[in-house]
Amino acid sequence: MKIRQHITMAGALFALAVAAGTGTAPGKDINILNVSYDPTRELYAEFNTAFIKHWKEKSGDTLTIKQSHGGSGKQARAVIDGLEADVVTLALAYDIDAISEKGRLLPGDWQKRLPHNSAPYASTIVFLVRKGNPKGIKDWDDLVKPGISIVTPNPKTSGGARWNYLAAWAYALQKHGNEEAKAREFLGKLFKNVPVLDTGARGATTTFVQREIGDVLISWENEAFLAIKEFGQAKFEVITPSLSILAEPPVAVVDKVAKRRGTEEVAKAYLDYLYTEEGQDIAGRNFYRPRSEKAAAKYAGQFTNVKLVTIDEVFGGWKKAQKTHFDDGGTFDQIFKP
Amino acid sequence: MNIYGKLIAGIVATQMVAISFAAEDSETVEALRRQIQELDQKVRILERKQELDKDAASDKAKVTPTVSLGAGGFSVRSADSNFVFKVRGYVQADSRLYADDYSGGTANDTFLIRRARPIFEGTVYNNYDFRVMLDFASGINSSAANNVFLQDAYVNARFAPEFQVQVGKFKEPVGLERLQSGANILFVERGYPTQLVPNRDVGVQLQGDLFGGLLRYEAGVFNGVADGGSGDVDASDDEKDIAGRLFATPFKDGATEIVRGLGFGVAGTTGNQDGSGLVSKFKTPGQQQFFSYRSGAGTAAAPNVVADGDHWRVAPQLTYFYRSFGLFGEYVISDQRVRRDAGTSSFSRVQNSAWQVSASYLLTGEENSWKGFVPRHNFDPANGGWGAWEVALRLGQLEVDDAAFPLLASPTASASGATSWGVGLNWHLNKNLKLNFNYEQTDFDGGTSDFLARGEKVFLTRAQFAF
Known part of the structure; x- marks a missing residue:
């Protein structure tokens, strides 16, 4: 056998192997995994359907989008540990920072790659109470009263729970003239009224709505409206406190995974599509606060005006907030004794 | 409530x-x-x-790996089974006792460690299997090459059951008994056809199971090795061998039990081989050499024979298993162009052939199988367990081409053929422990040495621990 024949045969074998081993050629079947946080199930179920259709029309490819949902911190840990997410759509920037820093799966400046700090929609924290508001809960102060049973997830595993915690802290600071000690005391009282900690926001909703535990659920705004949509206004009411926090759930392509799997283009397009009018409209329909003016105006009626503080202005950003409050030995560990 | x-x-x-x-x-x-x-x-x-x-x-539980230790060895499996790592291995302690060895030319009676092989194998990302097998009993210190120490080192990418690509060092897909694991072979030593087919070689192979496993195919490109030989680098020539095998088990899923265990196929190789390491020596079941090509300095007084040209092999083969009964047979022709250097060079073709038929029966009622079996009852006399007992019979022959004599091989020191029969009794104490007792008798054609004239009568035993 001559050397040319060897090369030809090796080339043929290689081509066969490559053809069998890859699936991202145009017109082919592609699949991506979106690792998201707990309450986005309905949002992405609708958004994925729209994007799959859009991508088919644009590229001819048949796209399958797999979803994974759970507490945001827990999901970030799973990606760091090897869960092959092409994109992450988590509850807070710190969790994607962790994927960048500990997993080295995307660059540190990931947040600058998309508008609005890579948060295509926003939300805030509200209260969901039982119909008629039997305990008369109107604001954060009412939550720390004796005998009030609060449902909120575990800030160690849930992004939503961290937003809840920080919103309460911001309120306490405002009320007590920025006295950290008073805020700590306030949160201590609040968590004394929490009988059970779920790992994620959806689990907390289940605890409150389906297991009928507690007087009040501290919840994502979208999750509270969704509960009312699903179970009817006859059972629950949304209470908007006097002050809350602007929650900006960010999104990012997990560069190393997408590159390895050959899905960079579709993953980027997927996130870009969240910013289109269709993407924004879907966000609004699912009770997220859209960023585009058009969609924001369309859905303005479903949201109550509330004073919103930001993570940066009150807590100096997520890194600092995480270190102070949620890292091992932080404020949460000090005040919460199960 | x-x-x-x-x-x-x-x-x-x-x-x-x-x-x-x-x-x-x-x-x-x-x-x-x-x-x-x-x-x-x-x-x-x-x-x-x-x-x-x-x-x-x-x-x-979803993310906790499973660690297990048992008769199948040690294994760690990720919760989703996408990652698996196993440690297995086997050790064979043999004895060779030669009868009629009072005169010269016969090997000494000996105990030896025939194989001592740790195996590391597993799966990564669900579809990629790997295996590394070493052999500490095969002359780790005898050569700078690692071809006897490193037995297997390969990755198999399972893109689909029908389409898999295996790369590395592994057995070429030719000899039936050669492809059976050394831990599962019926007799202490493999039969004659194994000496005419390649052993382990480095290359790339496409393989897969078609029609739901009714037909298996293997086709690969390898460096090329001598009959019965292994290699891990092609230092002899620039040429490569192509090897392939088709093996059908058409009735394996059928309703007719008596033909369910029938399998048959054909394998072969073709390629060009040049060099002194690419011609073979042949051995008896007792591992005594009865044939070799001339290997001198290449002068008229001391001729030397090397491979020089095309080399092809064809190997039809058959297996049959029915309940406790098992049978297999294979026939191999190896046709090779060689060069005789004796001051001047001349070229010849030699076509050697070998066959064997082996049968076995499990006296204790287990179902016979090509891949081994587990005893119904482990050896445990206190509870009435005596393990599995197996009897075996083998006939085999290797014929060297007449064209080899006298120029390519010495007609006095080498035999032109060997015919052997053997009987065996195998005691499987449990899945991990096996004892083999073989008697093999060989008669030679040609040759004039005491050993060749007398033939070989050898009693072989093996104690095998495999996990």
Whole structure:
């Protein structure tokens, strides 16, 4: 056998192997995994359907989008540990920072790659109470009263729970003239009224709505409206406190995974599509606060005006907030004794 | 109703009785109602906590690898089974006892470690299998090359059952008995056809199971090795061998039991081979050499024979298993162009052939199988277990081409053929331990040495520990 024949045969074998081993050629079947946080199930179920259709029309490819949902911190840990997410759509920037820093799966400046700090929609924290508001809960102060049973997830595993915690802290600071000690005391009282900690926001909703535990659920705004949509206004009411926090759930392509799997283009397009009018409209329909003016105006009626503080202005950003409050030995560990 | 529910029911019943005595006291009723509500909340909270604990345990189980140690070796498996790592291996302690060895030319009776092979194998990312097998008994210090120490080192990418690509060092897909694991072979030593087919070689191979496993194919490109030889680098020439095999088990899923265990196929190689390491020596079942090509300095007084040109092999083969009975046979032709250097060079073709038929029967009723079996009852006399007992019979022959004599091989020192028969008794104490007892008798054609004239009568034993 001559050397040319060897090369030809090796080339043929290689081509066969490559053809069998890859699936991202145009017109082919592609699949991506979106690792998201707990309450986005309905949002992405609708958004994925729209994007799959859009991508088919644009590229001819048949796209399958797999979803994974759970507490945001827990999901970030799973990606760091090897869960092959092409994109992450988590509850807070710190969790994607962790994927960048500990997993080295995307660059540190990931947040600058998309508008609005890579948060295509926003939300805030509200209260969901039982119909008629039997305990008369109107604001954060009412939550720390004796005998009030609060449902909120575990800030160690849930992004939503961290937003809840920080919103309460911001309120306490405002009320007590920025006295950290008073805020700590306030949160201590609040968590004394929490009988059970779920790992994620959806689990907390289940605890409150389906297991009928507690007087009040501290919840994502979208999750509270969704509960009312699903179970009817006859059972629950949304209470908007006097002050809350602007929650900006960010999104990012997990560069190393997408590159390895050959899905960079579709993953980027997927996130870009969240910013289109269709993407924004879907966000609004699912009770997220859209960023585009058009969609924001369309859905303005479903949201109550509330004073919103930001993570940066009150807590100096997520890194600092995480270190102070949620890292091992932080404020949460000090005040919460199960 | 769980314990909390019963507790609530009991409390409610008790309180209702109390209520009946103080029904007119509305404050008391209200207090009791609140108390019941509080208790109800406590029960719900306890139930929810239990639910969350269960979810947490379930989540933990989903990511916790499984570690197992047993008769199949040591293995670690990720929770999703996408990653597997196994440590296995086997050791064979043999004895060779030669009868009629009073005169010269016969090997000494000996104990030896025939194979001592740790195996590391597993799977990564679900579809990629790997295997590394070493052999500490095969002359680790005897050569700079690692071809006897490193037996297997390959990755198999399973893109689909029908399409797999294997790359590395592994057995070329030719000889039937050669492809059977050394831990599962019926006799202590493999039969004659194995000496005419390649052993392990480095290359790339496409393989797969078609029609739901009714037909297996293997086709690969390899460096090329001598008959019976192994290699891990092609230092002799620039040429490569192509090897392929088709093996059908057309009735394996059928309803007719008597033909379900029938398998047949054909394998072959073709390629060009040049060099002194690419011609073979042949051995008896007792591992005594009875044929070799001339290997001198290449002068008229001391000729030398090397491979020089095309080399092809063809190997039809058959297996048959029915309940406790097993049979296999294979026939191999190896046709090779060689060069004789004796001051001047001349070229010849030699076509050697070999065949064997082996049969076995499991006296203790186990189902016979090409890949081994597990005894119905382990050896445990106290509880009436005697392991599995197997009897075996083998006939085989290797014929060297007449064209080899006298120029390519010495007609006095080498035989032109060997015919052997052997019987075996195998005792499988359990899945891990096996004892083999073989008697093999060989007669030679040609050759004039005491050994060749007398033939070989050898008693072989093996104690094998495999896990």
